[in-house]
Amino acid sequence: MKTIIYSIAGFVALGVTVVHSASVLVRDPGLIPYEIVDDSSIPKSLTGVAGDPAKGKKIAVGRKKGNCLACHAMPIPEQQFHGETAPSLYGVGNRLNAGELRMQLVNSKVTNDTTMMPSYYRTFGFERPLKKFVGKTIISAQDVEDVVAYLQTLKTDQ
Numbered sequence: 329m330k331t332i333i334y335s336i337a338g339f340v341a342l343g344v345t346v347v348h349s350a351s352v353l354v355r356d357p358g359l360i361p362y363e364i365v366d367d368s369s370i371p372k373s374l375t376g377v378a379g380d381p382a383k384g385k386k387i388a389v390g391r392k393k394g395n396c397l398a399c400h401a402m403p404i405p406e407q408q409f410h411g412e413t414a415p416s417l418y419g420v421g422n423r424l425n426a427g428e429l430r431m432q433l434v435n436s437k438v439t440n441d442t443t444m445m446p447s448y449y450r451t452f453g454f455e456r457p458l459k460k461f462v463g464k465t466i467i468s469a470q471d472v473e474d475v476v477a478y479l480q481t482l483k484t485d486q
């Protein structure tokens with residue numbers, strides 16, 4: 329296998345290995361390596377530890393963690409303000425599979441390089457990261473798995 333410099337949606341990642349044409353292995357410095365398939369999915373769990381939907385919901389709501397409600401409406405009636413700038417996440421567990429949900433969270437720029445959604449598990453490619461965030465992700469690999477598990481429970485449209 330040869331290591332190349334691979335540009336994901338305009339961001340240059342060092343140490344990405346092309347496994348076969350439809351899949352790339354991403355080695356983001358300091359993070360767990362993962363494989364992107366067909367530019368749209370990370371089929372394998374980052375940690376191998378099953379996600380906990382209840383924890384995932386807390387991470388999604390947490391203003392200093394996921395803060396998903398800043399942009400998305402979600403079936404969380406106990407929280408008052410829901411964003412309207414992004415698509416509603418009602419029923420997203422029917423629309424996207426675990427691999428696609430993981431991809432969206434880890435690096436949302438892979439499927440849409442102009443998206444305003446943050447990449448929650450990525451350290452490379454930020455133009456001017458705040459010093460305290462250098463080498464750090466917004467949430468941990470297990471947090472990603474917990475949020476994926478939670479999103480998979482969102483099966484109804486209202």
Ligand code: HEC
Pocket residue numbers: 387388393394395396397398399400413414415417420423424429432433439440442443444445446448475479
């Ligand atoms: C700053 C705004 C913003 C935040 C915060 C945000 N998102 Fe998004 N998200 C978007 C936008 C905009 C899209 C639409 C797709 C695109 O831009 O490519 C999107 C798309 C998605 C999708 C794909 C939806 C679909 O139906 O295809 C999922 C899943 C998702 N977001 C989950 C989350 C989760 C979970 C969080 C919190 C951990 C979150 N987002 C935080 C803006 C945001």
